[in-house]
Amino acid sequence: DVKVTQSSRYLVKRTGEKVFLECVQDMDHENMFWYRQDPGLGLRLIYFSYDVKMKEKGDIPEGYSVSREKKERFSLILESASTNQTSMYLCASKMGTAGNTIYFGEGSWLTVV
Amino acid sequence: DQQVKQNSPSLSVQEGRISILNCDYTNSMFDYFLWYKKYPAEGPTFLISISSIKDKNEDGRFTVFLNKSAKHLSLHIVPSQPGDSAVYFCAASGGWETSGSRLTFGEGTQLTVNP
Numbered sequence: 001d002v003k004v005t006q007s008s009r010y011l012v013k014r015t016g017e018k019v020f021l022e023c024v025q026d027m028d029h030e031n032m033f034w035y036r037q038d039p040g041l042g043l044r045l046i047y048f049s050y051d052v053k054m055k056e057k058g059d060i061p062e063g064y065s066v067s068r069e070k071k072e073r074f075s076l077i078l079e080s081a082s083t084n085q086t087s088m089y090l091c092a093s094k095m096g097t098a099g100n101t102i103y104f105g106e107g108s109w110l111t112v113v
Numbered sequence: 114d115q116q117v118k119q120n121s122p123s124l125s126v127q128e129g130r131i132s133i134l135n136c137d138y139t140n141s142m143f144d145y146f147l148w149y150k151k152y153p154a155e156g157p158t159f160l161i162s163i164s165s166i167k168d169k170n171e172d173g174r175f176t177v178f179l180n181k182s183a184k185h186l187s188l189h190i191v192p193s194q195p196g197d198s199a200v201y202f203c204a205a206s207g208g209w210e211t212s213g214s215r216l217t218f219g220e221g222t223q224l225t226v227n228p
Contacts, residue, residue: 004156033215040122042202043157043218058215090156101147102204102216104156 003027004105006091012111019078021108023091029103030096032074033058034066036087037107043090049074050096081112116140117205119219127227132190134222136203139184144207147216148177148188151200161188165207193226200224 007022025032033048035058045058049068063085067075074093078085088109094102118137126132134148144165149157163170163177163186170177176189190197203219 031215035218040220042117042119042220043204045215045217048215092156101159101162103159104149106156107154109154 004091004093004103006089006105006108008108009106010109010111012113013078013081015082015112017078017081017112019081019110019112021076021078021089021091021110023074023076023105024072025074025091025093025103026072027093027095027103028071029093030071031094031102032068033092033094033102034064034074034076035090035092036060037090038087046076046089078110081110083112086110086112115220116143117203117217117219119201119203119222121222122220123223123225125225125227126193128195129192132188132193132197132224132226134188134190134201134203134224136186136188136219137184138186138205140205140217141184142207143205143217145205146177146179146186147204147206148175149202149204149218150197151202151221157202160201190224193224195226195228198224198226 003026005024034046035043047066049055065077091105092102147162148160151157161175179186200221202221204216
């Protein structure tokens with residue numbers, strides 16, 4: 001079974017703090033993704049990476065950055081957390097070709113106060 | 114610009130009856146479609162998919178239908194069970210080079226199956 005592990009399930013951070021969300025996958029997948037889920041808005045893509053050190057902006061990249069130094073690890077960084085970044089963050093991974101299934105981690109609930 | 118749209122935020126059905134969840138898309142470059150199921154406080158799990166070269170794919174109680182001309186797909190669950198109560202997301206991918214790997218999701222539909 002594919003395993004996508006997100007390091008923190010629940011976090012509470014203060015406005016202005018720098019926040020790191022870590023994600024590791026164990027299936028040697030080329031592609032990794034960060035989504036956020038908000039009620040009524042579905043899953044929105046923040047950033048994705050199709051190879052080590054490669055990244056592309058998704059639909060809502062503002063206020064976020066990412067890092068992919070190793071194939072199995074993809075980090076999401078909130079440079080200066082704001083209350084509108086309170087959300088559930090979902091990491092996912094996928095084999096290279098289009099048409100393959102994307103596998104999600106369990107999610108990280110971030111509250112910014 | 115919402116390229117994948119699920120117009121029904123919620124659906125309630127009786128146990129044993131059919132559940133039909135609908136999804137519309139606007140991007141004609143999409144060529145692969147998936148349905149995911151999500152329980153609260155968990156990540157989405159893959160349910161079923163369909164390629165644009167097919168118009169139907171079946172897996173047990175779950176069937177996905179694709180109408181390319183209408184840019185519409187639907188998920189049928191029959192018979193529905195209380196354990197099917199979850200949020201269902203429709204997703205699509207296709208077309209571009211590296212971006213062909215990414216999925217675009219709809220807003221989700223909360224399905225409630227009543228005993």
